Amino acid sequence: MTVLVTGATGFVGSRLVPALLDEGHDVRVLVRDGDAYEGPDAVEVVEGDVLYVGQFEQAFEDISTAYYLIHSMKAGADFEARDRQAARNVARAASEAGLEQLVYLGGLGEEGDTLSDHLQSRREVETILAEGTYDLVTFRAAIIVGHGSAGFEMVRQLIRRLPVMTTPRWVRNECQPIAVSDVIAYLCAAQSLPPGTYEIGGPDVLTYAEMLRRTASVSGKRPPIIIPVPLLSPQLSSYWVGLVTNVDWRVARPLIDGLANPVIVRDDRITDHIPLELTPFDEAVERALAEYRTRDTAGRRTNQQVK
Numbered sequence: 001m002t003v004l005v006t007g008a009t010g011f012v013g014s015r016l017v018p019a020l021l022d023e024g025h026d027v028r029v030l031v032r033d034g035d036a037y038e039g040p041d042a043v044e045v046v047e048g049d050v051l052y053v054g055q056f057e058q059a060f061e062d063i064s065t066a067y068y069l070i071h072s073m074k075a076g077a078d079f080e081a082r083d084r085q086a087a088r089n090v091a092r093a094a095s096e097a098g099l100e101q102l103v104y105l106g107g108l109g110e111e112g113d114t115l116s117d118h119l120q121s122r123r124e125v126e127t128i129l130a131e132g133t134y135d136l137v138t139f140r141a142a143i144i145v146g147h148g149s150a151g152f153e154m155v156r157q158l159i160r161r162l163p164v165m166t167t168p169r170w171v172r173n174e175c176q177p178i179a180v181s182d183v184i185a186y187l188c189a190a191q192s193l194p195p196g197t198y199e200i201g202g203p204d205v206l207t208y209a210e211m212l213r214r215t216a217s218v219s220g221k222r223p224p225i226i227i228p229v230p231l232l233s234p235q236l237s238s239y240w241v242g243l244v245t246n247v248d249w250r251v252a253r254p255l256i257d258g259l260a261n262p263v264i265v266r267d268d269r270i271t272d273h274i275p276l277e278l279t280p281f282d283e284a285v286e287r288a289l290a291e292y293r294t295r296d297t298a299g300r301r302t303n304q305q306v307k
Contacts, residue, residue: 007069
């Protein structure tokens with residue numbers, strides 16, 4: 001049977017597709033613009049939009065396992081409604097098609113915490129997807145470290161451009177970042193898991209300030225001086241990030257909102273099922289920076305050839 005990947009053009013989805021192919025799976029991807037898809041030639045491409053009933057359901061025909069990697073990152077008044085509608089449409093279509101297993105990648109955060117709007121939306125999507133007739137496997141992760149991750153790109157640019165940072169006091173909160181390669185390994189192994197929710201994280205638990213300093217060290221730069229400011233609001237922080245980096249403030253806002261919540265693994269049941277050797281934070285950063293340099297060099301060469 002064929003495996004379906006939604007969100008195949010995103011940071012995680014674009015890495016998952018070739019990994020599944022390498023494991024011998026037949027892979028189908030659901031994308032909004034088939035002509036613009038630049039994934040492997042071996043995949044079957046289906047064009048459609050999960051926000052609209054009647055435009056995507058054919059993607060679930062003859063599928064055993066599907067990956068749900070769709071979510072709204074940009075801030076906006078209607079992002080929760082969009083995420084809710086997409087989840088409901090997929091849950092219905094997948095159930096009607098007789099899907100056996102759906103795999104969802106959500107976000108870490110304690111149930112009792114005051115979660116950010118985006119983390120609350122991720123949790124609501126998880127609840128909606130659980131209403132389907134298939135087995136649901138959910139992974140909850142914190143910051144994913146890799147080239148192309150909006151969260152890591154924000155960190156990378158900040159430590160390059162600001163030797164002194166004024167940050168929200170949440171910078172002292174703890175986080176358990178995970179290498180994108182480890183996330184892909186978990187996703188690929190999901191088909192062997194019983195239904196349930198699994199928390200995943202790397203081997204290092206760090207404060208956000210420690211993440212900034214260690215990323216700077218791995219980059220060969222002097223660790224920044226970090227000054228927490230209690231009254232620096234998420235909105236002001238996101239505008240500030242938009243000014244000093246090329247990360248869209250509408251993307252930065254939900255990332256910064258999430259800093260208010262400690263996001264560490266409290267339930268490590270996943271290790272009973274998948275005994276993965278996790279990638280240390282510094283090594284994950286080294287890989288991400290190496291990929292950035294490789295792609296940046298390739299991009300500049302291409303631009304020079306065009307000129």
